[in-house]
């Protein structure tokens with residue numbers, strides 16, 4: 111199987127974390143998000159131990175909230191000793207409601223409103239990643255009014271193209287995110303930040319992109335960031351103590367994606383950072399990383415019930431399921447590739463190729479095209495694998511479809527993490 115938390119039981123059913131997925135579909139209905147909590151914890155620990163061991167000091171991972179945000183994930187993150195990033199007050203209030211200590215949170219995003227800034231300060235969010243000049247001054251002004259000194263990082267764009275998809279590449283100079291090093295604007299911003307009395311500049315942040323399978327984009331980014339940090343020290347006497355290298359390690363969605371050894375990659379990045387620091391005679395900073403998908407993606411499976419299976423003579427076959435872009439918009443957005451399994455009959459031969467379509471009134475509402483699977487029939491349970499990241503968090507109510515529930519699996523037991531929406535929930539706010 112694609113990941114080792116997936117298996118097949120005596121009934122010939124797909125299991126996730128040892129739990130029979132077909133039983134879960136019967137118990138909770140479909141569409142259904144399953145999340146293997148044990149796998150999430152294991153992924154957290156991989157980052158926590160590898161980063162501590164290889165980078166040392168206070169280095170460690172932040173959970174990238176946007177990949178999956180609900181109260182349960184912040185409880186897990188808190189228990190595991192993770193920090194977290196936040197991009198909105200919605201994520202912040204969810205983390206707060208779950209008891210996550212917000213001093214361990216980093217407030218990201220390229221457009222924090224004054225209200226965002228005020229509220230995040232009121233709730234004691236530890237560090238702001240400042241995206242741009244206007245935001246820096248807004249933070250200074252609000253911190254001054256509140257009589258505090260806010261810890262900040264500056265988000266810089268190091269000018270790296272990690273050769274993944276355009277829409278998920280963020281570290282290039284021409285980007286909506288961050289302040290460019292290449293143009294001299296990052297230096298200007300650093301100078302200004304150092305001159306302001308109500309912000310305390312700790313260091314710098316960058317995030318080059320997502321679904322990256324090798325360490326090179328990270329070591330390239332680290333090179334540029336550390337050269338910049340050394341330059342800021344030499345010119346302005348400012349020695350940054352934090353370097354946040356962002357998220358982006360890839361995840362195996364299909365057989366054609368490589369197996370990735372996160373620990374080994376972290377070690378390579380750490381060795382590189384240490385060597386550069388030695389070269390510049392720069393004290394080793396606290397290094398942060400922000401994994402999102404590599405913490406939660408392989409913990410997730412989405413279950414659907416098959417409706418129609420139609421073959422258009424001379425063309426192709428369509429399998430329609432009872433979910434689609436409302437629970438997983440990633441094929442519609444990025445043509446992301448997934449693996450499907452006939453969860454209710456895992457021993458059937460995988461000799462059928464079809465487009466898996468959702469139920470919305472939209473031709474683009476697809477889970478994937480040319481997907482290989484065992485031929486399903488109406489009523490079968492179809493599983494889409496590796497959906498723990500950017501599925502639940504990107505869900506919508508398009509076509510007035512209620513959001514699917516999310517069930518947590520741990521040590522062979524199941525419990526609701528997020529209840530499914532009712533039809534009443536859908537029109538609750540309508541006047």
Ligand SMILES: *Cc1c(COP(=O)(O)O)cnc(C)c1O
Nearest residue numbers: 174317320357358400401402403
């Ligand atoms: C999206 C994002 C992440 C997480 O990326 P993954 O590819 O899910 O690891 C981390 N940091 C920032 C700033 C991001 O925008």
